[in-house]
Every structure is written in C-alpha cells, then in structure tokens.
Amino acid sequence: MTNISIEQQEEFSKEKGPVSNTNKDMEGSFLHNFAEGEVLLVNKPYKWTSFDVVGKIRNAFKPAKIKVGHAGTLDPLAKGLLIICTGKFTKKIDDYQAQEKEYTGTFVLGATTPSYDMETEVDVRYDIRHITPAHILDTIPHFLGEIEQVAPAHSALKINGERAYEKARRGEEVQLKSRKVTISEFEITRIDLPEVDFRVVCSKGTYIRSLANDFGKKLQNGAYLSALRRTRIGQFSVDNSWEIMELVNKIKSQKEI
Structure with missing residues (x-):
C-alpha cells in the first residue's frame, strides 16, 4: 500500500498552494485557479454516482472547460x-487512490443478495437464531x-472490455479472479441482530460488499x-468536506466576482 509522502505533499504545495486548501476552511478565501489545479473534498450523497458529482462540478465551471476527475x-x-481533482491535479489521482480508506457501515445477517448490497433483492435467507455476539466478534x-x-x-x-455488472444483469455467469487486499483495522461498533455496524480501515481495491458476503460465509x-x-x-x-450543492454554489458565485 502506497501513501503520499511528506515530500510529495510539499511538492504539491509548491505547485499550487497548501494542501490544507482541500477542505472547507477555504471559506472566505475561495480565490483558486481551478484550471491550474485544485483538490476538493466532497461528501457524496446517497444514490449519486461518483461521475454525477464530477459532472455537477464540471458543469458549474461552464462555459470554461476545466478538467475534473x-x-x-x-x-x-x-x-x-x-x-475531486481539477486541472493539473488530475495527474495526481493515482496517488490519492493509493491511500488507505476508512469506512463505517452496516451488515445485515441472515440473507444474501446477488450484488452483496441493497441494489438487488434478497435471493437466499438463513436462520440466525444460533448466532451470538461472541460468534460475530470471534470472526x-x-x-x-x-x-x-x-x-x-x-x-x-x-471482463473482455465489458463491465462485470452488465453481464451479471443479463444473468450471465461472471468469473473474477481473487486478489490480495489488506484490512488493517476492523471493529464491530453495534450488534442488534440482524444488523451489525462496523468500522474498517483498508487498502485500495477492497470491496466492502465482498467483505460483508465473506463475513456471512465465515459465520x-x-x-x-x-x-x-x-x-x-x-x-x-469527510468532516472537512463540502456538501455538493454548497460547493457548486460557491464555484458559481466565485465566477461572478
């Protein structure tokens, strides 16, 4: 797992201002050259795709054409x-993607879905009366x-140029190879069966949906x-992130200055 080094952060700062400008503390001093390059933290809303967020921000810059990723x-x-990266900072996306991630969430025991989340309907149900908090913690x-x-x-x-979910939605068999990921922290924060709340710190490429499915199998x-x-x-x-419409309105108001 690769982390952005202090040296890299200093390099970023020389290129375009202090790294601390990535958060909401930009209030009152939002004079940034987005075309040159900025890094912004956004709190993605539920049911928005990541590209929805990118598109919303890109549209806020119009008629200027600014690279956003x-x-x-x-x-x-x-x-x-x-x-979210703009301008020359889109070249640093791989560095940010390589960072470890922290997630919180909820598993539901006693059932599975084809997508391992709530995108698809439950396909199999299981009896959970024998599962105790001790069983969960021991896992x-x-x-x-x-x-x-x-x-x-x-x-x-x-898979051969096609997204796996496209094949899955057609009911076709999908075979994906296993890969190594690292989970450095994993704790259970609440047990109220069938729900189990958790916090996880993991490496790039970790699927928390797969973790949920595998956790159920282990039980x-x-x-x-x-x-x-x-x-x-x-x-x-995320505590330092912008709400998407708050950021969009800020960008639009800045264009008028």
Missing part, C-alpha cells in the same frame, strides 16, 4: 468522502491483515451490506 469510486448506494480476526478477496459480480471491473450464514459511508482517505476526512 475523482480519486476513487464510491458505489451509488454508498455515501461519504470523494476526492473478525479472520479478516485482519492481508486477505484474498473476490470482487462482486455486480462491479465495474471489466456459515449469509450477509449483505445495507449501509456504507467512506469517512477518510489517507489524511483527508
């Missing part, structure tokens, strides 16, 4: 921190450290993800 996709049913160590994980069939990974049961929020990417916290 995001550093790490969030599923539509997830919410939370999304790093956590199996998912700490470097683990093998297979992405959901309903994912944006490409010899089923589980799917019912809620997910990304709270941190590297050093950047």
